[in-house]
Structure formats: C-alpha cells, structure tokens
Amino acid sequence: MKNTKFFSIILVAFLLVASLITQPITTNAAEMEIEAQAAILVDFDTGKILYGKNIDEPINPASMAKMMTEYLVLEAISNGDISWETTTEISQYAFNISANNNYSGVGLRMDYEYNVRELYEAMAINSDNATTITLAELVAGSEGEFVKMMNQKAEEMGLPEYKFVNSTGLKNNNDGVIPPEGTGPDEVNLLSAKSAALLAYHLIKDYPDVLEFSSRPTETFDGQEIRNWNYMLPHNTTSLEQYYYEGIDGLKTGNTGDEKGKMFTGTSLRNDKRLISVVMGTSGTSEIRFEETADLMDYGYNQFQSKELFPAGYQVEDESILTVAKGKEDTVEISLSESFTMPVKAGDEDLYTVQYHIDEEKVNKSGELIAPIKKGEKIGTAELVYTGDEEYGYIFNQGNKTVDLVTESEVEKANWFMLSIGAIGNFFSDIFSSIVDTVKGWF
Structure with missing residues (x-):
C-alpha cells in the first residue's frame, strides 16, 4: 500500500515536470519589463x-x-x-x-x-x-x-x-x-x-x-x-x-x-x-x-x-447576402477578397472578429446594390478587429488591417420588360397596401 502511494506521488510529479517542459512559457506584453x-x-x-x-x-x-x-x-x-x-x-x-x-x-x-x-x-x-x-x-x-x-x-x-x-x-x-x-x-x-x-x-x-x-x-x-x-x-x-x-x-x-x-x-x-x-x-x-x-x-x-485567422472567401454569418435592385437575381453573396493572416499569440485566435463596411456609394437609399454587378467587384472593406486587452495597433496610420469586400458572383441587369413588370407589381402592391390600411382604419 505504501509502495502504491509512493509511486503515485512520483507519477504525479513526473507529469507536472513533463507539462512544464512541453508547454511554452507564455508572457504577456504587460509582464515585459523593458x-x-x-x-x-x-x-x-x-x-x-x-x-x-x-x-x-x-x-x-x-x-x-x-x-x-x-x-x-x-x-x-x-x-x-x-x-x-x-x-x-x-x-x-x-x-x-x-x-x-x-x-x-x-x-x-x-x-x-x-x-x-x-x-x-x-x-x-x-x-x-x-x-x-x-x-x-x-x-x-x-x-x-x-x-x-x-x-x-x-x-x-x-x-x-x-x-x-x-x-x-x-x-x-x-x-x-x-x-x-x-x-x-x-x-x-x-x-x-x-x-x-x-x-x-x-x-x-x-x-x-x-x-x-x-x-x-x-x-x-x-x-x-x-x-x-x-x-x-x-x-x-x-x-x-x-x-x-x-x-x-x-x-x-x-x-x-x-x-x-x-x-x-x-x-x-x-x-x-x-x-x-x-x-x-x-x-x-x-x-x-x-x-x-x-x-x-x-x-x-x-x-x-x-496564422491565417480568416481565409479568402470568408463570410460573416448572417451578413453574407446583400439585396440587389434592378437585377436578374434579387441577392448576391459577399466575402473577403483575401485572407487575414497575422502574428498571433497562442490562445488569442478567438479574440479576432471581422466587421463589414459597405461603401455607401455602391448602394441606394434602401441599402441595396444596383445591378449590373461584376463578380469580384469591390463593394466595401472588411476590418480585422481585436477584442482583447493588449492591442497596440500598427505603425501605419490607417487603423486596423482591412481587405476588400467583394461580390461572389455576377448579377446582370434585368431587361426592360422584367423591370416594367416589377414596377407595375410594385405599383399595385402599394395600392393594395393603401386600401388595407384604409379598411383597417374603419375598425
């Protein structure tokens, strides 16, 4: 029994030493004393x-x-x-x-x-x-x-x-x-x-x-x-x-x-x-x-x-689709034109996120892209954001790292007939909505 307890202690000690040897010693910038x-x-x-x-x-x-x-x-x-x-x-x-x-x-x-x-x-x-x-x-x-x-x-x-x-x-x-x-x-x-x-x-x-x-x-x-x-x-x-x-x-x-x-x-x-x-x-x-x-x-x-934090083609969940006006398709997917690759400390990978910034000149008042749209067309920028405590930025005066935000596919402009049908549909839809609102007002 004593031998069993002794060997258990030795095993635990060995595992502790092994873990110290195999695991790199981490240092925070705050701990650096230059x-x-x-x-x-x-x-x-x-x-x-x-x-x-x-x-x-x-x-x-x-x-x-x-x-x-x-x-x-x-x-x-x-x-x-x-x-x-x-x-x-x-x-x-x-x-x-x-x-x-x-x-x-x-x-x-x-x-x-x-x-x-x-x-x-x-x-x-x-x-x-x-x-x-x-x-x-x-x-x-x-x-x-x-x-x-x-x-x-x-x-x-x-x-x-x-x-x-x-x-x-x-x-x-x-x-x-x-x-x-x-x-x-x-x-x-x-x-x-x-x-x-x-x-x-x-x-x-x-x-x-x-x-x-x-x-x-x-x-x-x-x-x-x-x-x-x-x-x-x-x-x-x-x-x-x-x-x-x-x-x-x-x-x-x-x-x-x-x-x-x-x-x-x-x-x-x-x-x-x-x-x-x-x-x-x-x-x-x-x-x-x-x-x-x-x-x-x-x-x-x-x-x-x-490390490559986000690869080229990465899409932010629930923000990867934009509505398209006057196009043969109603939507288009968007993604990163290139990867975000950065020097990263171990364990900090999950502290980085991507934020989209759509170019206001590329969309109408309703926030829709206007066809025609080319595949790979730049419609804004994607910004790499660090959410941790230790962040010093970059030596350049441009803020955080950004890459182009581009379209995944081409969207052709709809022909005049389809645009006309759409306009007529919108016209009657507006009338119908107006009538419904009026009737609701009676009750």
Missing part, C-alpha cells in the same frame, strides 16, 4: 505592433537620425542623381568634424576625392558623422537644404512624430557643430519610437540593400579597419560574443552622450519572419540597449506565430 524610456516591436510583413512602451513620445534619437540620411542617399542613387562611383571632396566643416574624436571620426583627408560607396559604408557601418555631412552636401548642395528634404520625406512617409535639424543626429549646440541654415543652435532631432520603427520599415522595404551594409561587423575604409557599433552582429571579438543574436542584420545605433541616451533600432530575420525593434533612452552601459533588444526579439519570435 528598461528604456521608450520601446517598440513590430512585425515587418504586417506592420502590427507586438509590444509598445511610450511609443508616441518624441525623443532625441541621436545617430538613429542617420536612417533618414541613408534613405535619401539611396533614393538619390535610385533616381540617377548620383551613383556609387560618384566622387566628391569634403568641405572644411566636414573635415573639422572628422578631426574631432568625439564624433566617430574616421579621419577624412582634405583635397582627396572619396566615392559615394566609401562614404556610405563609413556612415552606415561606423556611424561616421563627417561622411554623413559630406553625403548630405553632395545630394542637396548644403546640409540646410538636405534637412528640408529630410522633413519633407518624413511627412511623405507619415511619421507621426519627427523633427530633423541636421543630417547626423548630433546636437546643434555640440562643440564644433554648425547648425544647418534654418535651424537653431539649441535644437535637436526628434523621433518617437513608432516613428523610428516606421522609418526603418520604409528604409528596409524600399531599399533592402541597406541591410548589406548594416550587417557588416567591420569594413576597411581608406586603409584602416572601421567597426560597426551594433554588438549584436557576429563580431570576431570574445568580449562581444554575449551580445550576438542570431538573425540580426541591422540597423542603427545612437548615443546622445547623456545618462539615458543609448538608442538602438534593430532588425532581425528568422525563418522568413522579420521583426523591427526600437529601444530609446536606456541608462547604464552602452550594452544594455542590446540586452533589451534581445528580450524584445525573443518575445516576438517565441510568443507569436503567423
């Missing part, structure tokens, strides 16, 4: 925000502002305004900045022509400020004109919170910095975490070759080795091995020089799933921003799975 002033994690394919902390707060991004400079240089190359082989000398101002060891100087030479590729590598890999200024002057003629381009492009991208005052991310009042024309000496660049993530999204989406630069741990520039300040890359240095993260291939570091001024916009690709993270305002050592980034990435990859 030690930063602001942070965000975004699914690249959908723009869905998986985690957010103070994501709309404007913060000095330091050198992360260079992401916009990187974008505009790549755009200038794409437009044919310059090429990778275009050469330029550096200005006296760029030389002075380069000679200042506090500004990530790579030691530019006067009276020497550098090509765009060299300058871009120094900017994107080593976060060099002087090469950044040189590229801005090359593209726009002056850094002041380039700043105008930066703000204009930010508006085009729909960045919610931004202000660019120089091409580098330096403070305008830093020693030796000349504020670009149109900016003040006490101004700094500003980005929210959400804006930084959206800027990174556009940079990667429009110019994916940027990752070919940002993923390099080191590079040779003018006969010297320069290094990438992103410690999460596979640096061949023992002291940095602990910060390596599989899949990281970018994107941009930043450091204001203040106590809480360490920044990092990271991006990682694992199993065809790309994430973008932004950590702003970490305190302590420079490496903490990478540790917090690793926590964000782990959360995204371990807790979310891409």
Whole structure:
C-alpha cells in the first residue's frame, strides 16, 4: 500500500515536470519589463505592433537620425542623381568634424576625392558623422537644404512624430557643430519610437540593400579597419560574443552622450519572419540597449506565430447576402477578397472578429446594390478587429488591417420588360397596401 502511494506521488510529479517542459512559457506584453524610456516591436510583413512602451513620445534619437540620411542617399542613387562611383571632396566643416574624436571620426583627408560607396559604408557601418555631412552636401548642395528634404520625406512617409535639424543626429549646440541654415543652435532631432520603427520599415522595404551594409561587423575604409557599433552582429571579438543574436542584420545605433541616451533600432530575420525593434533612452552601459533588444526579439519570435485567422472567401454569418435592385437575381453573396493572416499569440485566435463596411456609394437609399454587378467587384472593406486587452495597433496610420469586400458572383441587369413588370407589381402592391390600411382604419 505504501509502495502504491509512493509511486503515485512520483507519477504525479513526473507529469507536472513533463507539462512544464512541453508547454511554452507564455508572457504577456504587460509582464515585459523593458528598461528604456521608450520601446517598440513590430512585425515587418504586417506592420502590427507586438509590444509598445511610450511609443508616441518624441525623443532625441541621436545617430538613429542617420536612417533618414541613408534613405535619401539611396533614393538619390535610385533616381540617377548620383551613383556609387560618384566622387566628391569634403568641405572644411566636414573635415573639422572628422578631426574631432568625439564624433566617430574616421579621419577624412582634405583635397582627396572619396566615392559615394566609401562614404556610405563609413556612415552606415561606423556611424561616421563627417561622411554623413559630406553625403548630405553632395545630394542637396548644403546640409540646410538636405534637412528640408529630410522633413519633407518624413511627412511623405507619415511619421507621426519627427523633427530633423541636421543630417547626423548630433546636437546643434555640440562643440564644433554648425547648425544647418534654418535651424537653431539649441535644437535637436526628434523621433518617437513608432516613428523610428516606421522609418526603418520604409528604409528596409524600399531599399533592402541597406541591410548589406548594416550587417557588416567591420569594413576597411581608406586603409584602416572601421567597426560597426551594433554588438549584436557576429563580431570576431570574445568580449562581444554575449551580445550576438542570431538573425540580426541591422540597423542603427545612437548615443546622445547623456545618462539615458543609448538608442538602438534593430532588425532581425528568422525563418522568413522579420521583426523591427526600437529601444530609446536606456541608462547604464552602452550594452544594455542590446540586452533589451534581445528580450524584445525573443518575445516576438517565441510568443507569436503567423496564422491565417480568416481565409479568402470568408463570410460573416448572417451578413453574407446583400439585396440587389434592378437585377436578374434579387441577392448576391459577399466575402473577403483575401485572407487575414497575422502574428498571433497562442490562445488569442478567438479574440479576432471581422466587421463589414459597405461603401455607401455602391448602394441606394434602401441599402441595396444596383445591378449590373461584376463578380469580384469591390463593394466595401472588411476590418480585422481585436477584442482583447493588449492591442497596440500598427505603425501605419490607417487603423486596423482591412481587405476588400467583394461580390461572389455576377448579377446582370434585368431587361426592360422584367423591370416594367416589377414596377407595375410594385405599383399595385402599394395600392393594395393603401386600401388595407384604409379598411383597417374603419375598425
């Protein structure tokens, strides 16, 4: 009897341990403790925000502002305004900045022509400020004109919170910095975490070759080795091995020089799933921003799975049929034109619903579609709605994810005879209804 009881206890203990091993440990976003002033994690394919902390707060991004400079240089190359082989000398101002060891100087030479590729590598890999200024002057003629381009492009991208005052991310009042024309000496660049993530999204989406630069741990520039300040890359240095993260291939570091001024916009690709993270305002050592980034990435990859919530052709129950006026058929079915596929946490699948939004211009006053109607004709949109507690939305300013709501079949317009018969029937039906109402009034 004692042996039976003993073995029962052992069996229960074994089952409990086994369940802990086989079942993934779940973490709610509310339980995440990211030690930063602001942070965000975004699914690249959908723009869905998986985690957010103070994501709309404007913060000095330091050198992360260079992401916009990187974008505009790549755009200038794409437009044919310059090429990778275009050469330029550096200005006296760029030389002075380069000679200042506090500004990530790579030691530019006067009276020497550098090509765009060299300058871009120094900017994107080593976060060099002087090469950044040189590229801005090359593209726009002056850094002041380039700043105008930066703000204009930010508006085009729909960045919610931004202000660019120089091409580098330096403070305008830093020693030796000349504020670009149109900016003040006490101004700094500003980005929210959400804006930084959206800027990174556009940079990667429009110019994916940027990752070919940002993923390099080191590079040779003018006969010297320069290094990438992103410690999460596979640096061949023992002291940095602990910060390596599989899949990281970018994107941009930043450091204001203040106590809480360490920044990092990271991006990682694992199993065809790309994430973008932004950590702003970490305190302590420079490496903490990478540790917090690793926590964000782990959360995204371990807790979310891409799932088809509603397939193409899905129909909301009791809302899948619309009445048709002046058609050979009286009704037509409607459905989703494409699937809703989203990164979803385990157990959250049932917290998503679909809401229809019929285009008012497609229906008459009675809410009927008017024939003729083509198969697959868009008659509105279907919106994916999350009914749970943890919802951060998307980095785009469009609200929830939507797809087209389309007709399942064609409905031809009825011929004039059938329309006439219908009109006559409606006429007598109205008379009959009027008579019935009158007779009812007598009693």
